[in-house]
Amino acid sequence: MILELSFLFLLLLLYLYVTDRKPSNMPPGPTEIPILGGMPVLDEKQAHPLREKYGDIVTVRTGAIRTVILFDYKTSKEVMARADMAGRPDIFKAFSIDEQKTGGIALSEGPQWQHDRRFMLRNLRNLGMGKTYLEDAVHVEAEALVEDLKKYDQQPIAYPDSFRTAALNIIWQMTASRRYDLRSEEVKLIYEASKDLQSSSMALTMMPFFFPFLRKLPNILQKIFFKQNLVDAFIEKMRATITKTVDEHEEQLDLDNPRDLIDEYLKEMKEQEHDKETLYRKGALLQIVNDLFDAGSDTINTTIKWVVYVLARYPQVTKKIQHEIDEVVPRDRMVSLQDKPNLPYVEAFITEILRFSSLTGLNVEHTAMQDTTIEGYFIPKGTVVVNSNYAIHFDPQYWDQPHNFSPERFIDEDGKFQAPKEGFFAFSSGRRQCPAETLARMEVFLFATAIIQNLEILVPDGVQLSDDTHNLLGIRVPVSDTFIYKPRS
Template identity: 30%
Template sequence: MLSLFLSALNIQTFLIGIVVLLTVYKLRQRWQYKLPPGPFAWPLIGNYEVMQAKFLHDICAKYTKIYGPVFTIKLGPFQMVILNDINSVTEALVRRKADFANRPFMKSVDVFTEGRKDIAFANYTPTWKLHRKIAGKALRQYLAGNRLEEVVHSSMKKCLSLMAKENGPFDPENYIDLMVFNILHAVCFGKRFMKIENFTETKKRLIGRFVSDYVSICPTININSLNFRRKLLMLKCLCHEETFDCCNIRDFTDSLILARNEAEQDEEMMSQLTDTHLRQTLVDIFRGGIDTSRVTLYFVVRYMAGLPDIQSKVQEEIDRVVGKDRLPRIKDRESLSYTEATLHEAMRLGTVSAFGLPHCTLCDTQVGGYDVPKDTMVMINHWALHHDPNYWKDVEKFDPTRFLDENGKLGMKPESWLPFSAGRRVCLGETIAKPELHLIFAMIMQRFEITMPDGTNPELKLSGSGVIPQPAPFKIIVKDKKIK
């Protein structure tokens, strides 16, 4: 009995010691630096109110009113500075871009990215700079000409034909997921992922787990020894009886290898860019593009269903510029200004990546008049930027014209619109995502009139949680405009 008491006492003493050390460390930081303010945080636990919040952007809106646009919160062991207005974000990502260009270390991410040999989560190093440069060059080479357009047209024609068979109200999520999944799979791996007719049975089990399963097996592959250029992997399907086809990724992989070989760097630098880095480039593009693109389209379809006047203006522009006898093309974007503005407004109001990926400071630096010590995690509140009443008139109103100039053309990018981030860590896939999303949206609007079932509240409600909000589940009715 005495031994149990002493054990309990030792544990209690140990925990008290940790709390005291953390408190002393925090006070020392307060004396040494002018740190951003923030709510009280329990040692080891963090801010209980933040942990209980359904959406992080909601609680940050509350704290902005109390502490200003730059403040500190803590979630468990992670203490982070949150930037909530465009001035502080511009200072960090543009004027002090190198200071905030690192990524915080997280063990799960380190495993997932094979030692952070990807682009999205890797630290800001000379190797990372070369890796990103080569990946960007490979994407430009691979998608030159009409390649992206052909991939989108091929997938969309089949998906839209399936949607047209729906006779009553239905949730478009399955179709949108498959559109995006097939397009990205074709870009990265050279072919559509699966037979489109079977998607309703397999999608739920595949979409959410494909990337993690893919990455878990990736370390066993070697580009040279297993003919990586031709067949990436034979993966077992998550359904019991179906298997993945072998993925022919020769074209894009060759683009990556060619870009690497053409890079003008010394041998020591090039030796640091391994086949693992190339493999992780594919994972980055595939993993990074699925959720953001599909949820963006889910938002824009929901907005169009509840806003028939705006939908009709989009369709009138598409009918006038493109007509009904051919599919929209990427080169039509510059003439489809209202369509593009509508997509941009959906990306503003329905901010998919509310906080993006976390940044980390490379050195002691400053933002918003506060000190930010080295190795501090920093989060960009994109939701706050896109809902800031200081920059957006009638902030909750869906108004595409705010992106147009006096001539009805797409104007300069609004200052507080930052869906792809900025600075050294701007989204690598932005050059793919913009034309891809525009083309998908234009093809949906060209083909269908979208309405909501009778009695449905047209006001959009949010679902999801944490940092990834999305529309609450909804149903639509589509009328095929091709059928007279």
């Protein structure tokens, strides 16, 4: 009996090896183990050794998922512009609050994604994105943020939630005609759920997504081993908040006077309610609003953290920026977008922040929507494809001494700001390029200059700043996070 079972087991292993092995002519990578693949590559620190060993295009496999990682700028730019690479992995659907799992602009693909993206861009532009009058709204939040930081009375504090809420308020006013108090308890509940998820072991939390059979385990086991309850809690808190906001808009809707993006969508839904082919659905709206909530708060929030860290880490840079601002802008008014041409070092500083931080060390994943090739390598349909922003931003081919923080690399010989032409991927590229890049750049410029103009960022006594970062749900954040915010004299 034992002999027969051993023989059947060997046959099963042989079957798995033959049917589950890596297709020929895929990019090189670590040896795959049938079913298991290998350990997941979740951040740039795990990915970097692969480039050194296998080159600029590498295949890794975790469980059922094969991922091709692109480390080179030119290849990344060419691939991300292709229609056959505009898909999203199926595992993203687990984080969608749309019951059909097809709506929104971040996690979806295909006709619904194209429709939702066009709607969002059109209406955000109409509501002020890219227009100077939105600057007043950012100034309100920037001033409120500075005053909130002063309230800590020069006590050492970790990055406060007000960073995130100030950023959220910009997109939320355009989306839902509402702003939160910078210490709002309502959004604090969402932040806490997000922090609980971030503090868990992401390698374990993501295992059921890489190994689908693990999702069939009893809920109690998924909770114990993979912290699935933290994922579910975060999604449910987001669903409840977004649904409440949309329901309130439905009750108050005035078709003749839409106030914001939600009203505009509900108006389109009403006008097309008898069209069986319409892509205007409440589920899709919930996910669009959810995407805007996340993108409007997380990215700018983390960028502000990097601004604060760099100001404290490099005081000589801070003095130079403050001097330039003080020379151009009177202390009794805030920096304006109109001041930009006269603040080349500030622009260079912010651009270097975007390069040096490389917020998403590994960019958001794409998938191949059909069998295709990259640089002659075969890429099967459904393969996850991701580029390494970190590798691009620290590539000596494009950046002299890339690990040095140096705004001067963006200043030309005439002392003017010089935008990067190659080797820069902060807002991605191609069909999935950040749709709100203009708004993001405006916010970072105005929030950063408000902090620089009004506050000194100091390191608490006895604290040695670290150059290390950690990865929080795919976003790079400085390990050092506690600072003193002292009003400038």
